[in-house]
Amino acid sequence: MIMTKQQFLSSTEIEVQTLEFWIEQQWLVPDRTAVDVTFSDTDVARAHLIRDLKGDLGVNDEGIDVILHLVDQLHGLRRAFAHLHRDIVPPSR
Amino acid sequence: MSNPYEILGVAPTASLAEIQKAYRKLAKQLHPDLNPGDKAAEEKFKEVAVAYDLLGDAEKRKRFDAGEIDASGAERPQHRYYRDFATSDEGHPYADSSGYADYMDTDDAFAELLRRSEQARANRRGRDLHYSLTIDFAESITGAGKRLTLPDGGTLDVTIPPGLIDGQIIRLRGKGAPGTGKGGPGDALIEVEVRPDPRFTRDGDDIALEVPISLPEAVLGGKVRVPTPTGDVTMTVPKGSNTGTTMRLKGKGAPRHGGGHGDEFVKLKVVLPKGPDPELEAFVSTWDRKAFNPREDGAS
Numbered sequence: 001m002i003m004t005k006q007q008f009l010s011s012t013e014i015e016v017q018t019l020e021f022w023i024e025q026q027w028l029v030p031d032r033t034a035v036d037v038t039f040s041d042t043d044v045a046r047a048h049l050i051r052d053l054k055g056d057l058g059v060n061d062e063g064i065d066v067i068l069h070l071v072d073q074l075h076g077l078r079r080a081f082a083h084l085h086r087d088i089v090p091p092s093r
Numbered sequence: 094m095s096n097p098y099e100i101l102g103v104a105p106t107a108s109l110a111e112i113q114k115a116y117r118k119l120a121k122q123l124h125p126d127l128n129p130g131d132k133a134a135e136e137k138f139k140e141v142a143v144a145y146d147l148l149g150d151a152e153k154r155k156r157f158d159a160g161e162i163d164a165s166g167a168e169r170p171q172h173r174y175y176r177d178f179a180t181s182d183e184g185h186p187y188a189d190s191s192g193y194a195d196y197m198d199t200d201d202a203f204a205e206l207l208r209r210s211e212q213a214r215a216n217r218r219g220r221d222l223h224y225s226l227t228i229d230f231a232e233s234i235t236g237a238g239k240r241l242t243l244p245d246g247g248t249l250d251v252t253i254p255p256g257l258i259d260g261q262i263i264r265l266r267g268k269g270a271p272g273t274g275k276g277g278p279g280d281a282l283i284e285v286e287v288r289p290d291p292r293f294t295r296d297g298d299d300i301a302l303e304v305p306i307s308l309p310e311a312v313l314g315g316k317v318r319v320p321t322p323t324g325d326v327t328m329t330v331p332k333g334s335n336t337g338t339t340m341r342l343k344g345k346g347a348p349r350h351g352g353g354h355g356d357e358f359v360k361l362k363v364v365l366p367k368g369p370d371p372e373l374e375a376f377v378s379t380w381d382r383k384a385f386n387p388r389e390d391g392a393s
Contacts, residue, residue: 029187031220031270036244040185041173041178042175042178042179042187044173045173045178046175046178046179046187048172048174048175049174052124052126056116056117056120056124057121057124058117067127068187071126071127071129071175072179072187072189073189073191073192074129074192075129075176075179075187075188076188076189076192077192078129078180079181080190080207082180083209084203084206087206
């Protein structure tokens with residue numbers, strides 16, 4: 001689902017200043033090509049992760065950068081792994 | 094649910110700081126987004142989170158210790174984790190292949206497979222972008238060329254096809270968001286709203302309107318100017334026309350699917366001059382009104 005900034009703020013329960021900071025840090029990269037900045041379900045889930053990291057896990061801003069970068073690489077690897085798995089392992093009958 | 098103290102691994106006498114510390118330690122190990130391949134982590138994390146919601150809140154903890162509430166029903170609101178989206182093939186701006194880029198640089202079959210899957214992802218079509226546009230009723234019948242100004246300052250030329258219906262969506266191929274690699278751009282989808290014209294109503298390919306005529310025009314006939322979507326035309330009102338008489342202007346409606354055009358139906362409405370007109374009264378009083386009774390067929 002594509003949502004507006006307002007919908008995103010209410011869905012993630014974060015303040016607008018916080019959102020602006022996260023975008024500035026490129027922790028969140030909303031879509032800017034449409035009518036306004038718009039957010040996807042992926043952005044919402046990523047915002048929840050950032051909120052958990054900062055709040056529950058006590059990670060500081062520098063740490064968020066490192067974690068997001070590593071998590072994204074991990075998902076890149078998982079995606080490549082899934083493709084290889086699909087290409088190599090014949091589908092079960 | 095088991096004992097929240099046991100879940101967090103703390104003694105029932107633990108301080109709030111100890112509870113927070115224990116929760117943080119477990120959350121670091123079990124957070125589903127830090128364990129993307131571990132399906133069980135989410136369930137375990139949920140238990141830990143519920144236990145912490147109970148014991149991390151002094152008031153709730155007190156009531157739990159007193160046996161007033163138990164740990165059930167203390168569910169956290171559900172949300173989907175980043176891991177549910179991040180591995181998907183759908184394009185998102187966070188995709189990162191730098192973790193295996195070095196493996197793609199070699200010549201072996203493994204590198205070839207990696208490159209192929211990377212290419213498939215890299216050549217993705219751009220998103221469709223949605224816009225809306227309002228046009229006049231006449232433009233919806235005759236067609237028009239419109240220029241849409243986009244939020245980013247760009248413009249988009251839209252050709253409104255003749256006969257467009259309110260709410261119709263025009264697709265401009267390749268005018269959406271750019272794709273990646275050879276994926277090509279998406280499309281622009283423009284929803285067109287037709288601004289109603291108080292004079293006209295549309296019925297399929299035909300349009301209808303009501304035209305007022307004077308008493309002499311009704312009785313004696315005459316030529317009247319009638320609006321159509323392509324401009325005014327002169328129409329001949331036949332002698333003896335009445336309110337409700339409908340005339341057809343052939344081919345003045347919207348284009349038909351199979352070729353040709355619908356028609357414009359003009360419904361006449363006899364209108365008397367506003368206010369009392371002594372001259373008209375004098376004239377009508379000389380007319381033998383008994384000769385005609387519009388109610389004699391039981392209409393009233």
